[in-house]
Amino acid sequence: MITADDIATARSEPVLDSRASVVAVNNLQKAFGTHRVLNGITLSVNRGETLAVLGRSGTGKSVLLRLIIGLEKPDAGSIFIHGQNIVGLALDRMGEIRKKMGFLFQHAALYDSLTVAENVAFPLVHHRKNISKTERADRVKQLLTEVGMEGNLDKMPSDISGGMQKRVGLARALALEPEILLLDEPTAGLDPISSGEIDELILKLQRERHMASIVVTHDLHSAKTIANCLALLDQGNVVIEGAFEDLQNSDIKFVKDFLKQS
Amino acid sequence: MSGGAANSVKAIHPPILERRTELMPSVADPVTTLVNGFFEWFGSLSIFFWKVIRAAATPPYEWRELIRQLDEVGSKSFPLIALAGAAIGVVISMEARYSLTRFGAKSMFPATLVYSVIQVMGPIITGLIVSGRVGAGIGAELASMKVSEQIDAIEASAINPYRLLAATRILACVLMLPLLTIAADAAGLLTGWFAQSLVEPLSFHQFIESGFQGATFNAFLPQTFKTAIYGLIIGTIACFLGMRTRGGAEGVGRAATNSVVIASLFVILADVVLVKFILVVFP
Numbered sequence: 001m002i003t004a005d006d007i008a009t010a011r012s013e014p015v016l017d018s019r020a021s022v023v024a025v026n027n028l029q030k031a032f033g034t035h036r037v038l039n040g041i042t043l044s045v046n047r048g049e050t051l052a053v054l055g056r057s058g059t060g061k062s063v064l065l066r067l068i069i070g071l072e073k074p075d076a077g078s079i080f081i082h083g084q085n086i087v088g089l090a091l092d093r094m095g096e097i098r099k100k101m102g103f104l105f106q107h108a109a110l111y112d113s114l115t116v117a118e119n120v121a122f123p124l125v126h127h128r129k130n131i132s133k134t135e136r137a138d139r140v141k142q143l144l145t146e147v148g149m150e151g152n153l154d155k156m157p158s159d160i161s162g163g164m165q166k167r168v169g170l171a172r173a174l175a176l177e178p179e180i181l182l183l184d185e186p187t188a189g190l191d192p193i194s195s196g197e198i199d200e201l202i203l204k205l206q207r208e209r210h211m212a213s214i215v216v217t218h219d220l221h222s223a224k225t226i227a228n229c230l231a232l233l234d235q236g237n238v239v240i241e242g243a244f245e246d247l248q249n250s251d252i253k254f255v256k257d258f259l260k261q262s
Numbered sequence: 263m264s265g266g267a268a269n270s271v272k273a274i275h276p277p278i279l280e281r282r283t284e285l286m287p288s289v290a291d292p293v294t295t296l297v298n299g300f301f302e303w304f305g306s307l308s309i310f311f312w313k314v315i316r317a318a319a320t321p322p323y324e325w326r327e328l329i330r331q332l333d334e335v336g337s338k339s340f341p342l343i344a345l346a347g348a349a350i351g352v353v354i355s356m357e358a359r360y361s362l363t364r365f366g367a368k369s370m371f372p373a374t375l376v377y378s379v380i381q382v383m384g385p386i387i388t389g390l391i392v393s394g395r396v397g398a399g400i401g402a403e404l405a406s407m408k409v410s411e412q413i414d415a416i417e418a419s420a421i422n423p424y425r426l427l428a429a430t431r432i433l434a435c436v437l438m439l440p441l442l443t444i445a446a447d448a449a450g451l452l453t454g455w456f457a458q459s460l461v462e463p464l465s466f467h468q469f470i471e472s473g474f475q476g477a478t479f480n481a482f483l484p485q486t487f488k489t490a491i492y493g494l495i496i497g498t499i500a501c502f503l504g505m506r507t508r509g510g511a512e513g514v515g516r517a518a519t520n521s522v523v524i525a526s527l528f529v530i531l532a533d534v535v536l537v538k539f540i541l542v543v544f545p
Contacts, residue, residue: 068420091313091422092320098420105418109411123419126322172419 001107013166021080022047022179023068028077029086029236030063037063039236040077045229047179050213052227054220054258059233061216062106065182068214070094074184080262081180099127102173102211106185108165110157116168117153120144123175143171147201163194174209181205187222199225220259232258265449310428310502317422318429327426327525331434335396339442346391347446350383351375359458371458372473379450381485388443389492392435394522397500400431401521404504405514413505428505432497439493443486480544488536492529499525 021044030038037060037257045051053061066072068079070086078085081097089097110119120140124131131139147167155167166186173181186202187195199222206213206226217223223230224244231241232255238246240255247255358374404427407413416423455469500521507517 066414071414071417091317091417091424095420095422098418099420103418105409105411105415105416109415111412111415112406112410123421126419172415176420232520 006044017164018084021045022082023214024080024082025064025068026078027097028064028067030060030067030072031073031075037236038067038074041233041236041238043231043238043241045180045212045214047212048206048210049229050202050215050227051225052215052217052230053233054217054230055233056258057218059147060236061233062184064233065103065184065216067212069101069182070099100178101180101182102176102178104166104173104181104183104186106188108157108162108169110165110168110172112157114157116144116149116160117141117157119157119168119202120171120175123172127176139175143174144168145167145170146205148197156241160203161194163198166198167201170198170205174205176226177209179211181211183213183215183217185217186215187217187219195222198222202226282484306506307498307502310424310505311498313424314428314432314498314501317425318433320400320425322425324426326431327430328433331430332438334399335392335431335434336438336441339392339395339438340445342395342451343391343442343446344390346387347379347384347449348453350387350446351450351452352376352378352457354383354450355454355457359461369472372464372469373475375458376451376473376477377481379454380482384450385443385448385485385489385492386529386533388439388446388489389496389525389533391494392439392442392492393525393529396435397496397521397525398518400497400500401504402514402518404501405507405517408505408507409510409513423471423505426503428497431501434493435492435493435497438491439489440487441497443489447486484540484544488533488540490535491532495528495532496525499528 019081020196024044026042028038028041029036037058041064042058043051043053053064055061055260063072067074068081074087077101080086082100084097086094086097093130110116111122113225114122117137117140121136124136124139128136139155141150144153147170149164149167149171152160152164152168157168170183170186183202186198190198202215203226213226215223215227227244229242230244230247232239234249234254239252240250246258250256354375358378359368362368362371362374404413407427413423413427416426451470451473455464455466456462457467457480503517503521503524507513509516
């Protein structure tokens, strides 16, 4: 059980074992113009763990994921992936790190000129040049079967629902067998049944693949289902980090209000 | 009472110097913003171009995407370019015949048509039409990909978007513009000759022989291959504006429009510089 003291210590001091964790962010700061989004975040995730990052809209949750995958550059702080600080890495060197990461975008971000199968094959075409077309097609089919989309190979992204797009996005994120999975609002905008299915899918993938996952979500129920650890953000700071029970037992007013409203 | 009125007038109308001082920030700020914006824009364009050059120069090379773009820029622009070249050929033929007949220099018709089409109209018409068709297409496509996070998804998949999206499109424009110019020139010469033949019979063989008499490579090749620079301009501007788009559907529309407007303007400006450069280097 993580105590309040442990959390306070973790928040006030840099992560000492940042090189041992799969993902570790240390005193991460980011501002857009005069608007400060992240105010010195320190978090880490180990192999097989899932961290859910919760918070109100505009508290920098998605920015945190974009920083980890290198789509944004932090103003200060460090980001360690398998012990290597990725801040300031050149695009091609960052590419090598990204091959170990899968990213599901909030709106799936499928390539609209490619079919479902071509979307999933896209990373394989570029990074697995040694495999034959047949092997690639088999791999795509297997990935789409894993996410329950095996019957939609030739459909265009515009012809499938939001939930199905997220499944395809997830299959694409898994194509290179990542060790780290970053999910940005995987259940946002979905009906409760589709949300539940996506949660089940994420849990199944975690059981089978033991990846380190970071899930950004508004959905407390989903976070409780899929994550071992939750971090609640407010105004660019981690208010509390721990298991769901730690949040429930917290005396912090913001945490109480957040749980009450969710 | 009058003193009070005088005071109130003074308060409403402060001395000119004071008023000018008050006005200065409101006048200076837009100018400063404009100048800063101008340098910021060119700075960003330079950084973008450097990233593209660096990405294009290092493997893996995106051959498949390059071939797709060569088809997109070249083959699909061919009918439009040939049609525009043909129309220009007819126009020049009619204008030249009228002017040359007036000055008693009708025998100069073939050379006038050949030089007008190949040296002047063919390259600039090709540049402007490709700016419109391809510039708008690239600008809108990349802008749409940018606002729907598809470019971020490419980058997140460990693929360099400058290499996959920008370098291939820019290179396709550079390679295809001279070929499209040759197509426009050929169509222009053919229809120009045909228009002349309808009025006054002239064999194609005679037209070509007379038109190219005494012509050197220097007279035509630099004018045709300068369009590779137009291709560089069109591709770079369209990719740059597309890949930095913000603001949803409105941003996509703005990127497409600006790609055409700015690329066309730069093509015309480049033409001014290149004509002088060619005259000096290839006299």
